[in-house]
Amino acid sequence: MLQVQVIREQKQAVINGLQKRGLKEIEASLDTIINLDNKRKETQRKQDDLQAESNTLAREIGNLMKSGNKEEAEKLKKRTSEIKETVASLNADLTQIEVDLQKELYALPNVPTEKVPAGKSADDNITVHTFGSIPELAENALPHWDLIKKYDIIDFDLGIKISGAGFPVYKGKGAKLQRALINFFLDEAEKQGYREIQPPIVVNEASGYGTGQLPDKEGQMYHATADNLYLIPTAEVPITNLYRDLVMNEAELPVKNVGYTPCFRREAGSWGAHVRGLNRLHQFDKVEIVQIRKPEESEKALDEMCLYVQSLLEKLELPYRKLLLCGGDMGVNSAITYDMEVYSAAQKRWLEVSSVSNFETFQANRLKLRYKNKEGKTQLLHTLNGSALALPRIVAAILENNQTEKGIRVPKILQAYTRFEMID
């Protein structure tokens, strides 16, 4: 959520930024917001003044009663009851204005930073880095959905039987590969100074609002209605909400947390021909990194996070490309996002395996996450996060790219974790 103050003071910059997302008629909605805010101030001022008068009268009435001057007290009571009516009506106005204002503010996405290119879709993203070469596979190379059957390591049919489509069952070396990847990712993050967190994987409503899944993406989360809890779509939700409603000390910064959790997504309406196999699931595993930074440090932190994610892919010997997302392809909360895409050789496609974003103050404003700066002023912090990494598509790429006559070769660095070299 943008701050009204920013919209007021940097209106043109906000317009320029939002135009990069392909939004139109931004100025009109900014003006609506400023007008509503003016009305809010005016109404509140009237209400405060009347309230002050009423408070004074109440004290006077108290004194008059004590001294036994009942007649005079009755007169003043009349005036206070008039004030009360006016205050009630002003208060109703104020509540309505605030609701309208918040609705307008929720509707505005974050302002992209200077670096973000304008654009409508994935076609306008910029490839800023590539690594590795695309593997040449044999004629009879198989896509991962055939490989998992051939080696009996991941079973979609069993998942359908006990849960439904999109809930795979990992078996034998498939299960061990999952566990190996999770441990590898957590160990690497720890080496980079991240603290490991094991959060709950269901969260309450307030947490959903804190990170912005609610109200916008209500239908995308599994909802346990009996207890009004939501299954998390990403570890970002619980790990970032740890810091909701907080004024931090400078000494507690920066925060660098990492967590492994399963992630649950309903993916309502997003299934199509190109999302076979592991490409899209209702439940998947992910290791997520979250940072909380002082504003002046967040840009550098984002670069560090990207380089860290890239190092994971390089250690796993996976060819990838790094994309700077254009305005139109970024999530609403983000100010700047880099995606890492791994090449999946048998599908002949790039698969997104990580998304690293700086939300700047957008998320912190909703979370009420602030710190006291050197001047002792309370100021919003910057939040950042990234997948490091999401498992299914990494698994898909490893299976496809590393397939040989004899089986699937496990990347060298993972062998210490799997304790086998081949899936066969």
Place this chain on the structure above:
RNA sequence: GGAGAGGUGGGUGAGAGGCUUAAACCAACAGUUUGCUAAACUGUCGUACGGGUUAAACCGUACCGGGGGUUCGAAUCCCCCCCUCUCCGCCA
């Protein structure tokens, strides 16, 4: 699931219609003293919104889990909801 007890500032905790401008203590911060540490003393110390200011100071309003109500006046009385803790039951 059953029964009970509670939710007050960063923490502990008093307050039971107007004497609260929320006591007191602890923590934190600044200063004084001191060979260092410590201690002692003094001072500062909630959040949001609005007004005001170059910036402060300062002024107003709201906030004692949340929402309603009673009253001239509510942390305090009434109603609804949420949460936490304790005991019993069940249970990895």
